[in-house]
Amino acid sequence: MSGAVARIPVSAVDRELQRLTRSADRGVLWSAIALLLASKKGATRRAALRGTVSVAGASLAVNVVLKSLFARRRPAAELLPPARRLVKVPTSSSFPSGHSAAAAAFVTAVAMESPRTAVVLAPLAATVAYSRVHTGVHWGSDVIVGATVGAGVALATQRWWPIRESDEAAAHLVREVPALVEGKGLVIVVNPVSGDNDYDPTDDVTRALPAATVLRTEPGRDAVEQLEEALAARTEEALAVGAAGGDGTIAAAATVALRHRLPLVVVPTGTLNHFARDLGVYDLTEVVDATGAGEAVVVDIASVELETGAGTRTHHLINTSSLGAYPDLVRLREKWQGRWGKWPAFAAALVVMLRRAEPIRIRMDADWHDVWFIFVGNGWYRPHGAVPAFRSRLDSRLLDIRWVRADLRFSRTRAALALALGAIGSSKVYQERQVPELIVELDAPEAVAADGEVLGEARRLRFFVAGQIAAYRRDEDNPRWAARERPHHRRPLAIFRAVARRD
Structure with a gap:
């Protein structure tokens, strides 16, 4: 491989590959990309963190362990045209390539958290790995083994740091649940102080479910008490209860749902939204779809x-x-x-x-x-x-x-x-x-x-x-939702706000 690369004619590409390979020294390139990815909450921030950890692990495995065990000389500089050679040639063992290990570790780790981001970064990582052969500082086998080690280190992080493979937990479908067209028959409590301090979801919930009875939590008052009072005051029978807020607010609505044997509507507007994520409800559009079509699953309530x-x-x-x-x-x-x-x-x-x-x-x-x-x-x-x-x-x-x-x-x-x-x-x-x-x-x-x-x-x-109880969740096997794009389960609350306001 090195001989074939050495026979490639000199071109402007040589200088760009030299710049790229130098930018990856000591992981600087991947650190810069990680900072960029981490600037946004959600999947990309987790991808940046996993990528950074993986690069550190790959660098330790290659530069500290493997290079100490396997002494191998670098390719002879005279095999390359002078314009292609690096001015500063590494003096450590050639086997395996640390740059290739870091590149493969970073893009593999990113792929585990954010596949779409990895598709963009993969060509860059491959180019960094190739640049080590193109500039004459590594043999082809150094690059292949280094990339294999790096990818292996990234994959090994799952042992300590699990990745969720499904957007939602399994549950039996409920065949008969009331369809709440525009929220008709729903009594829902909204906690305006859950999640983002700068966002009150009350107006969005009201617009998305105009026929629902929408309550706002009151400071110092129990949400269960509010829901019970609203149910008692209704002249028509309530068909479902719900909550827009964090897990504490959702738990209050679940208490009332279990007590009255009513289905539950979950709108995730809290900070972590553990229950909503496991349920598989990520935005207000899915809530409108599921309630309007009468689609729900069975969920346990513990005490x-x-x-x-x-x-x-x-x-x-x-x-x-x-x-x-x-x-x-x-x-x-x-x-x-x-x-x-x-x-x-x-x-x-x-x-x-x-x-x-x-x-x-x-x-x-x-x-x-x-x-x-x-x-x-x-x-x-x-x-x-x-x-x-x-x-x-x-x-x-x-x-x-x-x-x-x-x-x-x-x-x-x-x-x-x-x-x-x-x-x-x-x-x-x-x-x-x-x-x-x-x-x-x-x-x-x-x-x-x-x-x-x-x-x-x-x-x-x-x-x-x-x-x-039954909890409303859109049935993704229903053909009517095939054209709807489902947000990734790790997207931040900002996506919820954008989707809610769009509706």
């Missing part, structure tokens, strides 16, 4: 029953609940994920939490255990044996229970190492199970969190699947 000194009370939850240090972990993750991405932030928060936390003593199945925290998911979360990332089904009628043991020697260190190696699922400190009900007793009152909110302290808890 936690708290026994305190003042009595027993029940709280419904749509996503997760937690005990011990887990609420602090979530707060740290949410604080850092805007800069680092959700899963790197979660891993870092877990390490910090394990360092600071004090174990709690609980009793499950008649046995006492010392644990760092307990995670309870409404539904079966993925991936198994790792940090819970997303649900695979919405109607499993199961709770996903995960905890980290504190009763083993060096449990903090073992958990941190297992996490770093992507092997937390095979570590003895990590436990998980899927059950329809869980009763937890504590030797001292502990704070309980659900769907991101602290519910209070309790000494005995009962987690269970309270029931199932």
Whole structure:
């Protein structure tokens, strides 16, 4: 390959390839592109972060490990025309190519998060790799092996940092659900302070669903109480209840939906929108389509029953609940994920939490255990044996229970190492199970969190699947929606606003 490249006639392309290959020294080119991608929230920011991590890993594998193991001379400079040679020739081992490894690592990582962006970057990465042969500093085999290593490093990041392969969790279709044409029969509460502080979705929801009864949350007043009052005041029977807001507002509407056996309408206008993402509802257009056509799926609603000194009370939850240090972990993750991405932030928060936390003593199945925290998911979360990332089904009628043991020697260190190696699922400190009900007793009152909110302290808890309701979701197999472009599941709230205002 090097001989064939050396016989290519000198042209203006030589100078451009020299500039390009120098721009990729020490990953400068990919760092600049990563900064550009990171300027916008959503898939491109995650792609930038995964790409940067992958380039760092590939550079370590190639420049520190492989080049130390395999000594290989560079191609002879005299084989090339003088105009094509680099002025500063690298002195390290030729095998494998670090530039090619970084290029392949970056574009592969970007493809995992944002395939469309990777299509644009792939020709650039290939040109960088080729430029190493064109300028005479690498053999063809150096480039091929380097690119293979780089792509492998990027793909390996999935072991620690899972990628969601589907836009929505699986769930059984509901065959008979009321069609809410223009929102007729719907009572929906809008939380104007959820998500973006500069955006109030009330007007957009009202325009998109003009026949619906639209409420606004009131400071200091429970959204469940508002919905109940509106239902009681109606002269016509309500056909569905809904909420536009974050997971807390959606949980309030789900509570009322379960109580009155009504279907649920979800409009994602919060910051994270975990339930809406798992449900597969990403913008107001999909809400209008699904409600107008009467398309819905079955979803589980879980509950936690708290026994305190003042009595027993029940709280419904749509996503997760937690005990011990887990609420602090979530707060740290949410604080850092805007800069680092959700899963790197979660891993870092877990390490910090394990360092600071004090174990709690609980009793499950008649046995006492010392644990760092307990995670309870409404539904079966993925991936198994790792940090819970997303649900695979919405109607499993199961709770996903995960905890980290504190009763083993060096449990903090073992958990941190297992996490770093992507092997937390095979570590003895990590436990998980899927059950329809869980009763937890504590030797001292502990704070309980659900769907991101602290519910209070309790000494005995009962987690269970309270029931199932229908939640409106557009059936993507319906031919009538074939011409509709579905936004990618990682798009930011700005896309929601744009689509909502368009309607």
